[in-house]
Amino acid sequence: MKNKISDEITKIKKELYLKESIKYFDKKGFKNSKISEIALELDTSVGTIYNIFKSKEGLYLEYLIFKLNVFLEKLNSEKVDEPLLNLAVYLKYKYEIFIQIDENENSDKIKDPYFFHKLDIDNHPVVHEIHNFIEKQFKALAIESSYSHGHLAILFKKFSDGFIESYMIEPFDTNSIIDNTIKMFLNGVIKK
Incomplete structure (x- = not known):
C-alpha cells in the first residue's frame, strides 16, 4: 500500500511540475533553460526534479x-473534408511560433535547435x-507517385522542417509560407 501511495504522489508531482515547466520552456526554450532556474520557479530542489524526470x-x-498532443488536438478540431486545407492547418500550427514572433519578445527560443523536437520521440x-x-x-489527394502515401507524409514533414531550419539561419517574410510550402512540395511530387 505504501508503494502505491508513493507512486501516486510522484505521478501528481510530475504532472504539477510539468505544468509549471511548460510556461518556463515556452519562455526560454531548451538551450537557455537551467534546471536550477526551473527548481526556483517550482519552489523545489534540483534533486527533486532529477528524481522525477x-x-x-x-x-x-x-x-x-x-x-x-496540443498540436494534434488543434489539427483534429479544425479538420475538414478538403485535404489541402488540412495540410494548410498542419503548417499553420507547425509554423505558428515563426509567424507570430512579437518584436518585443525575446526571440532566442526560435534559434534553439532543440525547440523543433530534435529529441528522440519518433516512436x-x-x-x-x-x-x-x-x-x-x-x-485523399490521390496523388500518383512512385512514393507511398506514408513516404509522402515523411517527406512533407521534412520539407516543412527545412523551412523552419532555414528561417533559423536567416529570417524571411512568412506571409505566404504556408501556400509556398504546399505549392513547392506538390510541384515536386505531382507528375505532369
Missing part, C-alpha cells in the same frame, strides 16, 4: 509530448497520429 532532457521530452504514439493525419491527406 532524471534529466533536463527527460523533462523537456515530457514538455514536447505535451506540446505535440511516441502522438507522433504516429500526426504522421497518420498527414498521410491521410495525401491519400
Whole structure:
C-alpha cells in the first residue's frame, strides 16, 4: 500500500511540475533553460526534479509530448473534408511560433535547435497520429507517385522542417509560407 501511495504522489508531482515547466520552456526554450532556474520557479530542489524526470532532457521530452498532443488536438478540431486545407492547418500550427514572433519578445527560443523536437520521440504514439493525419491527406489527394502515401507524409514533414531550419539561419517574410510550402512540395511530387 505504501508503494502505491508513493507512486501516486510522484505521478501528481510530475504532472504539477510539468505544468509549471511548460510556461518556463515556452519562455526560454531548451538551450537557455537551467534546471536550477526551473527548481526556483517550482519552489523545489534540483534533486527533486532529477528524481522525477532524471534529466533536463527527460523533462523537456515530457514538455514536447505535451506540446505535440496540443498540436494534434488543434489539427483534429479544425479538420475538414478538403485535404489541402488540412495540410494548410498542419503548417499553420507547425509554423505558428515563426509567424507570430512579437518584436518585443525575446526571440532566442526560435534559434534553439532543440525547440523543433530534435529529441528522440519518433516512436511516441502522438507522433504516429500526426504522421497518420498527414498521410491521410495525401491519400485523399490521390496523388500518383512512385512514393507511398506514408513516404509522402515523411517527406512533407521534412520539407516543412527545412523551412523552419532555414528561417533559423536567416529570417524571411512568412506571409505566404504556408501556400509556398504546399505549392513547392506538390510541384515536386505531382507528375505532369
